[in-house]
């Protein structure tokens with residue numbers, strides 16, 4: 001005898017947790033299953049010796065202050081999830097090269113005024129342009145909010161009247177817009193820094209997408225939880241239980257089961273569960289190729305997958321370090337230092353994907369700067385992030401695996417020393433290197449990518465949002481997560497999970513009405 | 516409106532372009548061929564091969580170490596899957612079915628990582644007083660027996676990014692096994708560091724791998740000093756592994772790697788204090804959990820001799836299990852025949868992480884390795900947690916099955 005649920009959420013990544021919480025809040029009987037023994041997917045932690053490491057989160061956007069909460073703080077409050085949020089002091093420090101070849105070492109604060117002010121210091125005479133630029137950003141943000149709220153039915157008259165600049169810029173890549181408004185080159189170079197958070201360079205990223213992220217980070221500042229992102233995931237699970245949700249850890253979904261062309265259950269490693277609807281925190285390529293009958297995959301979905309051509313984004317590479325000296329003692333004063341080869345993001349992206357020889361890009365983050373309690377007294381904790389490519393890591397053998405991981409680690413530790421003057425090597429008490437293999441293992445994502453499909457060109461966020469009704473037309477099953485319309489990132493995944501859960505409940509209501 | 520942005524050549528077309536985003540997207544989709552969707556990624560396949568859910572192994576040979584009271588089990592793949600590669604010093608968690616219980620034990624791999632590529636692991640098991648599983652293995656296991664094992668686990672290995680070139684190993688009894696693997700890896704070129712082993716045994720006759728070790732020390736990166744506790748003999752150090760001995764043999768700039776029985780760890784605590792090494796230079800293999808929790812200074816006296824019922828929820832199943840205060844919760848679950856996750860059995864790896872829905876418990880501070888948020892929201896590692904009342908527990912599933 002199998003159990004019967006309204007909704008089964010497969011995978012407790014950020015999107016899965018959010019979806020499960022939404023459905024449980026709406027009084028549905030929900031089962032959440034996760035193949036690992038931890039919730040969160042990327043949003044987790046691990047312990048080595050006396051350190052607890054944050055594996056992924058640099059900064060969470062859209063938290064905002066208690067008085068002026070952002071979307072994610074509000075969502076967590078609505079869910080009844082309590083998290084001890086700590087603000088991140090600055091936007092970023094970047095050590096790189098301007099596109100004219102001169103050296104760049106700038107630290108940008110958060111807050112609109114402070115950001116413009118500091119830009120004026122680095123790029124004298126930029127103030128007027130920056131103010132104008134922020135006006136454009138604000139209009140674009142407001143317009144996006146209007147479009148989102150209209151659930152795909154935005155009134156073009158309203159758009160034309162209220163948000164004309166959104167319409168003029170929205171479909172263009174960031175770089176085009178910057179050039180069109182004649183933003184000084186050096187400002188462009190500095191503001192290119194964030195490209196890595198979306199995994200698309202400035203020549204191909206839609207302005208509207210960039211604008212959303214940039215504004216959230218700069219005007220609302222960024223936050224992190226006091227006790228790693230595992231604190232958020234755990235708090236979400238606790239609340240989910242309180243709401244009557246059931247959670248099975250170490251339980252893998254193997255196959256989605258159908259009655260005709262409508263989903264009726266999930267075959268899992270713990271047996272078959274019956275349900276009316278499944279939300280899967282899994283890349284659609286995997287769902288279609290491995291987890292459901294081939295004859296039920298619609299032609300258009302095959303075309304969509306072929307058009308994307310396995311263009312997965314951000315196969316992550318990270319090095320976690322527990323250090324036996326304080327940040328102060330080590331001369332670390334910045335939360336997040338971007339070490340880049342160039343501020344030409346298109347070139348940088350190519351160089352990263354070129355593999356070991358050309359990849360000179362890493363972000364070094366020290367958790368203690370935002371949160372002095374991130375590690376025991378007298379120590380500090382942090383991590384390097386970069387990306388890998390499918391061939392270098394795909395062609396690798398088991399015997400050569402550790403050597404490649406360590407070769408990259410040595411390079412990044414050296415870059416930090418040479419370029420930022422911070423020498424951590426003698427103080428490493430714990431170290432742990434994660435590669436695309438590691439992320440593939442723990443998340444099951446294609447090639448260990450964590451940003452889903454690249455949100456570039458024809459497949460940008462706005463276009464995906466506009467076509468919510470056409471993608472993934474499987475009855476009773478919706479994929480959720482970074483591969484979804486909102487793209488990558490914690491906040492996007494939380495929002496995507498809730499959005500898809502809402503649509504699922506709407507589907508159920510409408511189906512119910514038909515009977 | 517202060518700003519009036521024009522990006523394209525003709526501003527008016529931009530509006531259309533915006534509205535057309537979905538048309539453009541649909542056209543890109545329709546232009547692609549409707550071919551079969553694939554999701555076979557080399558990266559995922561290799562990650563899976565390196566970290567399989569479990570490995571099905573068959574005993575292909577048993578080597579007797581008479582005198583040392585130990586046996587080496589040579590294990591090969593029992594299906595077509597190749598064995599997972601590992602880092603010298605890592606262990607396998609073996610699932611054992613003994614009577615009605617399904618339990619696991621971690622054993623360091625004593626063979627070289629290269630042997631795994633050739634399809635072979637070696638585990639060396641030594642009899643230990645009151646050792647339930649070890650004794651069963653030594654008496655009953657025979658060639659042809661099938662075992663399920665985890666992928667290689669653990670963080671007890673040389674790490675060039677952290678460790679100095681010189682490792683001073685303190686080994687006691689079967690604690691020699693990870694160092695044997697390291698020495699073998701140095702010889703075949705997999706690893707590159709200098710290894711000096713202070714190896715404690717009772718008597719010369721009881722030295723495990725004496726011949727192999729002598730052979731290995733022909734390589735000038737490897738040194739072995741035998742320390743006999745129950746015998747005084749020329750050519751051997753006498754007594755326990757002490758700070759004094761460490762200082763006598765310590766190379767310049769070294770890390771201490773320690774692996775041995777509970778009593779040895781206990782003894783070494785005071786010695787380590789004398790050495791005053793930075794924490795980064797001291798690494799200990801799994802501690803296990805004390806067999807005598809009743810003697811633990813922080814264990815509540817009132818719990819001694821108590822027995823409780825633990826209601827265990829695992830996926831769709833619910834089982835009532837009887838438990839006693841002096842035994843880790845994991846042992847009670849295993850005794851009841853439940854297949855539950857476990858690997859390190861020391862509280863360290865977190866694989867057994869479970870949620871306490873109701874009930875009181877005790878975690879020995881030396882085994883405390885839980886995540887911060889877990890501690891504050893009632894998650895425990897049952898392998899290193901003792902029940903202090905009736906409990907309701909939610910336990911994860913385990914992939915090692917059949």
Ligand SMILES: Cc1cc2nc3c(=O)[nH]c(=O)nc-3n(C[C@H](O)[C@H](O)[C@H](O)COP(=O)(O)OP(=O)(O)OC[C@H]3O[C@@H](n4cnc5c(N)ncnc54)[C@H](O)[C@@H]3O)c2cc1C
Pocket residue numbers: 010011012013014015016033034035036039040041042043055056057058059060061251252253254281282316318385439442443444445450451480481482483487488489490491493
């Ligand atoms: C190093 C790194 C740094 C990052 N930095 C940031 C940052 O600073 N800010 C930010 O906003 N974002 C950041 N991200 C990105 C962000 O973490 C991800 O984009 C986001 O978490 C993706 O969420 P998801 O919902 O797609 O879930 P995932 O994290 O992919 O989780 C999917 C879950 O589903 C489970 N699952 C999959 N298949 C099955 C199955 N068959 N059965 C059962 N369970 C299954 C997996 O085990 C996993 O738990 C970073 C990511 C990494 C790795």
Ligand code: FES
Pocket residue numbers: 856857858859860861862863864865866867868896897898899
């Ligand atoms: S088995 Fe490792 S913590 Fe319990």
